[in-house]
Amino acid sequence: MKRREFLGTTLAAVAALEELNAQSAAKPNILYIMADDFGYADLSCYGRPDYQTPNIDRLATEGVRFLQAYANSAVCTASRVALITGRYQYRLPVGLEEPLAGRNVGVPPEHPTLPSLLRNAGYGTALVGKWHLGPLPNFGPLKSGYDHFWGFRGGGLDYFTHKSGGAQTETDDLWDGDTKIHENGYLTDLLAEQTIKLINGYTKLRKPFFISLHFNAPHWPWEGPEDEAAANALTALGSFDQGNIKTYAKMVVQMDLQVGRIMKALAAGAARNTIVIFTSDNGGERFSDTWPFTGKKTELLEGGLRIPAIVRWPGHIKPKSTTSQVAMTMDWLPTLLAAAGAQPDPAVPPDGINLLPYISQGALPVSRRVYWRYKANAQQAVRDGDMKYLKINDQTFLFNVVDDPLEHANLKDKQPDVYNRLVESYQEWQSTMLPLDPASSTYGFGPAQLADHYSPRVSGTAGGGGRGGAGKKQ
Numbered sequence: 432m433k434r435r436e437f438l439g440t441t442l443a444a445v446a447a448l449e450e451l452n453a454q455s456a457a458k459p460n461i462l463y464i465m466a467d468d469f470g471y472a473d474l475s476c477y478g479r480p481d482y483q484t485p486n487i488d489r490l491a492t493e494g495v496r497f498l499q500a501y502a503n504s505a506v507c508t509a510s511r512v513a514l515i516t517g518r519y520q521y522r523l524p525v526g527l528e529e530p531l532a533g534r535n536v537g538v539p540p541e542h543p544t545l546p547s548l549l550r551n552a553g554y555g556t557a558l559v560g561k562w563h564l565g566p567l568p569n570f571g572p573l574k575s576g577y578d579h580f581w582g583f584r585g586g587g588l589d590y591f592t593h594k595s596g597g598a599q600t601e602t603d604d605l606w607d608g609d610t611k612i613h614e615n616g617y618l619t620d621l622l623a624e625q626t627i628k629l630i631n632g633y634t635k636l637r638k639p640f641f642i643s644l645h646f647n648a649p650h651w652p653w654e655g656p657e658d659e660a661a662a663n664a665l666t667a668l669g670s671f672d673q674g675n676i677k678t679y680a681k682m683v684v685q686m687d688l689q690v691g692r693i694m695k696a697l698a699a700g701a702a703r704n705t706i707v708i709f710t711s712d713n714g715g716e717r718f719s720d721t722w723p724f725t726g727k728k729t730e731l732l733e734g735g736l737r738i739p740a741i742v743r744w745p746g747h748i749k750p751k752s753t754t755s756q757v758a759m760t761m762d763w764l765p766t767l768l769a770a771a772g773a774q775p776d777p778a779v780p781p782d783g784i785n786l787l788p789y790i791s792q793g794a795l796p797v798s799r800r801v802y803w804r805y806k807a808n809a810q811q812a813v814r815d816g817d818m819k820y821l822k823i824n825d826q827t828f829l830f831n832v833v834d835d836p837l838e839h840a841n842l843k844d845k846q847p848d849v850y851n852r853l854v855e856s857y858q859e860w861q862s863t864m865l866p867l868d869p870a871s872s873t874y875g876f877g878p879a880q881l882a883d884h885y886s887p888r889v890s891g892t893a894g895g896g897g898r899g900g901a902g903k904k905q
Contacts (some may be wrong), residue, residue, distance in 0.1 A: 466646050556576055627693060782835050
């Protein structure tokens with residue numbers, strides 16, 4: 432090799448090393464992707480057999496897959512409060528909504544949030560998709576730490592008409608910042624397109640970014656990308672006379688396709704130093720796969736709470752890995768702040784834990800105690816280690832959810848000491864939270880909606896027996 436060629440090769444190698452070191456020292460970009468009402472086993476990498484999700488599966492191939500991830504609630508608003516605050520949602524009035532349905536409550540603009548704390552650390556922040564944490568003029572993404580917002584404010588939106596009711600009811604709920612807009616297209620595709628524009632813009636500015644992409648999919652109405660005619664005829668978004676597994680599959684496959692497009696945009700310049708998270712706001716709904724768990728959204732059975740969670744961070748997280756660490760929605764705030772070299776506000780310390788040691792530093796999983804409550808059907812739950820206390824109306828249970836994920840073997844009489852300890856622990860924890868609000872929204876599925884929720888009427892039950900209840904769907 433000639434001297435000039437040698438020097439050129441050496442300088443190129445040095446430059447590449449310097450670039451790699453600069454990327455390691457730079458603040459990581461963060462892309463947080465949240466699906467809506469997505470079941471634990473709705474990805475092929477978690478076992479869904481009837482369709483494939485190769486792009487989201489690739490995140491697991493290149494990162495870590497959680498085996499014991501939980502939502503903070505079995506419904507959307509409450510879990511999103513936990514995400515943005517890093518705390519149990521029951522500390523704020525809006526977190527008592529199951530979900531928010533018309534009341535003028537929301538995340539207080541003065542409350543520290545994940546986007547506001549990251550913005551203080553030098554990040555550009557953006558929310559694309561679902562907000563559902565309080566109405567204008569008092570609440571909104573731009574008041575709670577996001578620099579940019581493109582999406583919808585309510586709980587559900589038609590994929591084509593972008594109305595918050597059926598095609599003939601209510602109004603458009605698509606927004607660019609605080610300006611209502613109208614744009615043609617399938618909602619999943621539009622949200623992905625906005626995310627790609629933000630990635631490209633932040634990359635050109637060489638500014639670290641936090642983009643929270645909250646898909647509507649696969650939340651009802653059940654509409655695939657070819658179902659525009661059905662959307663224009665729809666009169667109610669949450670109708671129980673629509674949907675099927677095939678349509679659900681098309682919705683998920685389209686979301687996976689758009690995740691693939693987003694990852695290609697990252698690969699063009701920002702992928703190596705970007706944390707990508709994929710998860711859900713709560714457990715699955717009617718056409719979801721929650722195996723090996725029972726229960727659905729609105730229920731504190733494992734199927735209503737267990738969610739997929741995948742994290743990809745090249746150079747920091749071992750590819751093709753899994754973790755059995757119990758994780759909660761509220762853990763993402765301390766985890767992502769730690770990754771960004773930022774700190775929580777000491778006046779409102781997070782209830783969640785930093786997950787980085789368990790996904791990037793080889794720490795063994797630790798046992799923890801976590802709590803839930805749900806107003807419909809007077810539900811309560813505690814998980815402590817492998818054991819779980821559960822209350823539904825007047826019925827109480829103790830399960831080993833590791834050995835018995837179906838929650839079919841009630842151990843409360845066989846292990847009374849454990850049962851009593853968890854009940855006492857729940858009461859102590861509940862005394863530190865806001866009390867239930869009689870005016871807050873709540874709902875649960877009953878036999879009038881889902882035949883598999885049929886049970887005879889017995890004393891002390893609500894909604895006609897079993898786990899069914901009443902309330903407004905969102």
